[in-house]
Amino acid sequence: MGARQVNNIIKELFAKAGCIGQFSSHSFRKTFAEECRRLFRGDILKIQKALGHSDIRNTIRYLSYNEEEILEVIGSISYT
Numbered sequence: 789m790g791a792r793q794v795n796n797i798i799k800e801l802f803a804k805a806g807c808i809g810q811f812s813s814h815s816f817r818k819t820f821a822e823e824c825r826r827l828f829r830g831d832i833l834k835i836q837k838a839l840g841h842s843d844i845r846n847t848i849r850y851l852s853y854n855e856e857e858i859l860e861v862i863g864s865i866s867y868t
Contacts (some may be wrong), residue, residue, distance in 0.1 A: 818852075
């Protein structure tokens, strides 16, 4: 089954369920990646393995990062 067929099935099922928004197999994969990040506590190598990526850069593209959270953590580091 190709990506287009999977996306059509997903859209059809979500429409029947009354869901509004953009849904695709890719959005499910991104959600899976984020859930793996939570469960693996950010271990990027485990996330890479779970997604089946041979290149870590592909895994990084699937994950979103909160810029404010990053800056907050960096600001909280004590250098003394």
